Amino acid sequence: MKIIKFTPFINTRSRFYVLGFTGFIAKRKYKSRGFGIEKQKTFTQLHLGKLSIAIEKRARWTWNFAG
8 A cells, every 4th residue: 555646747737645635736837826725625725826735525526537
């Protein structure tokens, strides 16, 4: 069982699995999302300027997201 797993970046997005949490990392070139936390039905996103980290709440809704 792998504790940490990352997929390669495709279109500036990378999926990850860390200690039972799944989500994605988004690196932007131009647009900044500011700084803060955004909560949605499926993801909780942490925005750090041009970098966003999203953690899935309900993996069953996004089982085929990004491959």
